[in-house]
Amino acid sequence: MLPLLKDIISRHYATDLNKQADALFKLLESPKQAGHGHLSLPVFAWAKEHRKAPPVLAQEIAAQLSVRKPAGLEKIQAVSGFVNFTFENRFVQDLLSAEILKKRGHVGYAETGKGKKLVIDFASPNVAKPMHVGHLRASVIGQCLVNLARSQGYEVTGLNHLGDWGVQFGKLAWAYTKWGSEYPFKEKPFESLFQLYVRFHDEAEKNPELEAEGSKMFKKLEEGDAEIEKLWKMFVEISLKDYQRIWDMLGIKHDLVRGESFYNDRMKPVEQELKAKGLLEESDGAMIVRLGDDMAPCLIRKADGASLYATRDLASALYRMNELKADLNLYVVGVDQTLHFRQVFKVLELMGYPWVNKLHHIAFGMYRFKDAKLSTRKGHTIFLEDVFSRAIELVKEIIAKKNPDLANPDEVAKQVGIGAIVFNDLVNDRVKNVDFDWDRALDFEGDSGPYVQYCGVRCASLVRRYGKPVAETFQLDLTTPEEQELMRSLLNYQDTLRNAFENFKPHILAGYLIEVCHRFGQFYNKCRILGESDEIQAARMTLVQMVHVILEEGLRTLSIELPEAM
């Protein structure tokens, strides 16, 4: 939308201004204030070259360009050091309706990623542990980035780097053979598995010898013991099934599962390659790669011969780049692992791979809790599922009070409750830490998920009451300040998608949707729609329909559903 307007200006005036069209394109900004038109061009840099005061130069340029305006451009005005472009009302309206109503399902999509593959590692939990609130961020941020990448034309592979290897499986296997029969594995497989996990750690605290038993079992697993491998497969399967149940609620879907175990036979070759390239070094019996003075060395192999986290991620990076042929490789993992990824990326750089700059650690801040430190081992955790159920229950109460006649209250409560939790997480910049607070997560008023959904529901309600098909084109100009402001916001949708993706920041989109809703609220309260003359009614309904489409598609990109009513 807005890029189309920028395109018109930059192409039309490139020669007049003696600039390249694409350079001019980048200089054009979207002004904050309504009175400043649709696009604005700062001339300060040129003023210096021409040794003129910026307002004077702006005046001159505005006068010069006004002589030869492109179709659709209404006026060019100089304001201090800016040249502001205002397009004709009807032109903007037609552009919006063409770009929104006629492109439903893929509004604002771009082709910058066409023909490129993007691999994104997100929401990768460890087997046998239930997901707690800490897992929410990696899941929803990752899924939103998947959706954003698709909007930019990328071919996306959502990767589940499942934590399915390590000593804990030895422990679980030991616990299962010892106590497994005491738990209802048939009826509640995942709960049983988790109980075993907690019990093992409880008992191990009293009796430290159990740790050794676990290690022994894991060694057997590594050596390919068929019995234990069967158990391991079962644990993985049980866990994945339970995770998918939660992910279904969040609209999360991976395209490929490549757990840590997948790389078991790919780590030796990595080590050999490091050795061949002269990077490997022995230190206190362990094998390391030195990374210079400003970074701790990267540990490749323990003194006892076992491989490590970093080794696995090196193998994984090679797999993603060489075999999955990724053009962009993202890791949606918490900030606490920043050093780890810096080390891994640095090692790959030293190995001479030119694609290291295609790898990005998409870090997000940590959850913090007011009270106790939460440890999964001891079972002191806020489970994600509990957060969902509390949100859903609360929404049910609100529906019973505000809209008791709603046809499908259970389904809507789910959409609104979970939407609230997801939105609450995505609305803030991911780099910041989050103090988990029930009151705030369950606040459905003000700038929140339900607010955006409510706004969309109102649009849908208007369309229903209108009763006729909504026109896809405008028959008259909408000129009130509220209508103008609302349309100016809609123009920014395409840039918002691009911006959110390029920075890997979902909150840019979430914040934008809030802005559209504010503007819609103002429009809705000020401008009567139904009951006005046929022409006004029709034109305003077209605007309402556009808002509905933007909210629906914007929310969908955040992985949040928009109900028809609530």
Next chain:
RNA sequence: GCGCUCGUAGCUCAGUUGGAUAGAGUACUUGACUACGAAUCAAGUGGUCGGAGGUUCAAAUCCUUCCGGGCGCGCCA
């Protein structure tokens, strides 16, 4: 100690990558439902953008330094 990161209204946070008068929500005060859905809208109160320097036409934004919070710093993942 070293590295990374954050610091904006009482509280929770935005601020379009250096642009025009720093904005929302919440809380508090007040107004609007026989009204297209009040999970809404409107008005008011609330700011030394952590402090100090610097870069330039222009700094909440970039650089330096200090203060404060968070995370991390070789055999866990």
